[in-house]
Amino acid sequence: MTVHTAQTAGAERAGAADGLPWIEDAGRIAPQDARQLSKLFFDRLRVLEEGTAEYQYARNTLIEMNLSLVRFAAGRFRNRGSGDMEDIVQVGTIGLIKAIDRFDLTREVEFTSFAVPYIVGEIKRFFRDTTWSVHVPRRLQELRVDLAKAKEALAAGLDRDPTVRELAEHLGIPEEEVAEGIVAANGYTAGSLDMPADTGDQVGRAAGRRTYADVLGEPDAAMEAVENLHTLAPLLGELDARERRIIDMRFGQEMTQARIGEELGISQMHVSRLLNRILGKLRSGMFTED
Incomplete structure (x- = not known):
């Protein structure tokens, strides 16, 4: 592990705070070294002013040094069957950041013991909120x-x-x-x-x-006929007695137009014109919006 003091690296480099080592690649630090260095960085983080370059350097370095905790925790969810591992690590990193922002050295608790529950909790929340096929409360x-x-x-x-x-x-x-x-x-x-x-049947097997x-049900064509009949019923009631009789003979008794003409004493052509007029009236009533 190669580190440089802030004085030798220059305080302007990523805002390295006075008294903290400048670390070129914090993500490559071994976990045992990260534990020791984290104590030093947490100690300085307490006294640095939030928002300054020094504070950001200390906080970002702590995040990078402890990403191994996230990868360790994420490994427990590798076989959950949902979610890309990269997504899980990103979510776990949110938990790590929360742990860093809330950790207090005075509690005399190892940061690893404090951070892992935050990381795991964030990952579990991710699975709880994203793996449901149907949204439920x-x-x-x-x-x-x-x-x-x-x-x-x-x-x-x-x-x-x-x-x-x-x-x-x-x-x-x-x-x-x-x-x-x-x-x-x-x-x-x-x-x-x-x-x-x-399906349990021989054809299926x-x-x-x-x-x-x-094997799922399909739309029932008869349902449309039922809906049409319900719409048609009041319109039939508006027809006069002669019109209803013609409709009944043509569609109820399935009589030909010639036979209807004989019954009514009119020509087949007259029956055809009457049927067209009646059907046009019914059709117009069915498609007229309220």
Whole structure:
């Protein structure tokens, strides 16, 4: 490790404070050296004026020297299956900075012991806020963790999965809140529609390539017909008796225009004109906005 005093390096270099060593690359300092140097830098940081070049040099050097703590803590979350390691390290660095700004040498606590909980807490917060597939309130996110722990503890003693009532009694909360937490927990992960689906039928097994998208329901064309009928009903009520009779004969009894003409004593062409007029009236009523 190569260090220079502030006097020899020049006080103007990155604002190195009087009495602190000038460190060319603080990120390459070994962890055991960083622990000793951190005490010196924290001691000077207490008396330096915030915002000055000297203060920034001391603070930035402390951050760089202790990045190994962030990498160590981030390694515990390597297999969480969500989030790039670079993102996790960046989030952990925020925790390190918070620890540096709040650390007090007079507590006689090692900085490593003080900083790691801050770093881990920031990373856990990152996972809690970003890994939910569906946004749910923070209260329910935390309840999910409590429910998971309660289920594990109760299942060990009961030799079965606990009921909602047993979970509620164990956690001291209402059953409704437990049920809400269980439902919200379903938003923690989401599966792809292209995942294989176990349909349980012979066709599905024979195909061997059916996905959830293949077995999900599709839009029901009949639903549109139902909506149209509900819209059409009051419009039919506005027709006179003759118009309703023509509509009934043509679409209810499925009579031809010639047969309708015979029933009414009019020509087929007249029936056609009447039908066009009636249908135009109904069509106009269906598409007229309120």
